[in-house]
Amino acid sequence: MRFNFFVTIHDTVGHIGTDELGQFLPHDEELRLLRIDRVLDLVPIGRSSLYRYVEEGSFPAPIKQGGVSLWVNTEIQAWLRDRLAARRSNEDLI
Numbered sequence: 001m002r003f004n005f006f007v008t009i010h011d012t013v014g015h016i017g018t019d020e021l022g023q024f025l026p027h028d029e030e031l032r033l034l035r036i037d038r039v040l041d042l043v044p045i046g047r048s049s050l051y052r053y054v055e056e057g058s059f060p061a062p063i064k065q066g067g068v069s070l071w072v073n074t075e076i077q078a079w080l081r082d083r084l085a086a087r088r089s090n091e092d093l094i
Contacts, residue, residue: 032073033063039071043080 040047043059060079061084062069 014074020091033065034073034076036062036069041074042076 034042036047036050040050043050047051050059054061060071060075062071064070
């Protein structure tokens with residue numbers, strides 16, 4: 001059985017902030033940290049490819065906490081949106 005874990009940094013209850021597209025974000029979404037297994041569920045690439053992209057600077061770098069790599073949820077979502085936008089732009093050129 002496989003479990004997906006995430007870590008949420010709690011501050012105050014409520015909603016705060018917007019993403020880079022101006023979309024309203026609940027406070028918890030803005031601060032959610034994802035472990036590598038969850039990132040790989042969202043971005044179906046291999047573990048070694050993910051770390052290579054991080055090293056190349058083409059994928060968000062993790063936060064290291066006690067030997068564990070944690071990625072900021074909103075950074076992963078922004079990376080995915082950027083990939084989709086780039087694909088749509090390329091489709092427009094065809």
